[in-house]
């Protein structure tokens with residue numbers, strides 16, 4: 001099965017290439033390590049691509065789009081019809097991230113993994129929306145695996161088409177509820193600590209959201225040692241699709257750029273399925289959702305941007321791409337100490 005094969009195919013990033021990349025950075029005529037995380041990111045890319053001759057190739061964003069049955073419980077400010085409207089706008093440069101994609105030269109590949117509405121976007125759905133997780137498990141284990149496999153296949157297809165870096169994104173009204181539920185179980189943490197207002201809620205709405213998540217966890221008893229069980233019982237198809245993107249990137253030696261809270265939670269599920277996925281994650285920003293930092297810490301990645309963003313769609317992931325490209329340009333084009341004939345800079349200690 002593609003899911004098992006992919007999990008088994010993941011190897012750690014290449015240490016030799018990473019050492020060579022650090023050597024290159026340390027030979028460049030500038031104060032040592034002065035580009036900070038930009039240097040770390042290029043080294044990380046060297047490990048992922050297994051060469052110190054790092055080049056990104058074409059950039060892609062995969063926003064996974066789906067609906068979440070739990071919206072029936074009043075956990076969101078808008079109705080689920082908004083999912084399809086924003087998702088379809090990805091195709092017309094009319095959603096926030098699509099505009100950022102245009103500006104950064106990133107190609108966007110939205111995938112419908114379970115919206116309740118059919119649209120013009122590529123569709124691979126196992127159901128029209130998940131079940132209401134307050135009442136019953138969101139999906140079956142089989143549906144979770146099938147949706148993860150959709151994500152894996154999309155990465156394989158983009159790799160074959162010459163894409164070298166994949167930014168993750170999502171659109172799915174209600175998916176901060178599912179993300180908070182997964183975070184509460186996997187971190188683990190109190191539901192109150194990891195639940196925020198998402199795309200906007202009143203204080204009463206936030207209390208309802210917390211109560212619904214608590215009830216679902218108490219009812220279905222998702223097993224924190226079995227990430228697939230957690231994903232299936234209290235997750236969503238959008239998150240499952242992203243889990244597939246992370247697994248697919250790791251197995252195919254591609255960097256996966258983590259966006260905000262929802263993408264971060266999906267990355268956490270992927271890392272719990274196979275800890276080696278961690279080496280293939282590229283951080284972007286830290287979400288303003290209350291658990292933003294907790295998810296970054298659990299993933300052992302440190303965001304490059306702190307912009308107080310909490311939009312989703314992949315906006316943070318796309319925003320960091322030009323920053324990474326700037327670091328890479330210096331790494332590739334800058335003269336070395338040898339070139340300009342000055343003694344290598346000696347750090348003070």
Ligand SMILES: Cc1cc2ncn([C@H]3O[C@H](COP(=O)(O)O)[C@@H](O)[C@H]3O)c2cc1C
Pocket residue numbers: 075076077078082086170171172173174175176177197198199200311312313
């Ligand atoms: C118009 C609109 C555009 C969006 N673009 C991303 N999201 C973000 O908000 C949703 C999650 O928040 P919640 O759990 O509160 O529904 C996701 O679709 C996420 O991508 C949006 C939300 C709205 C309303």
Ligand SMILES: O=C(O)c1cccnc1
Pocket residue numbers: 176198199259260261262263287288289309310311312313
């Ligand atoms: O950080 C995110 O991903 C996020 C937060 C709130 C709403 N939508 C997305």
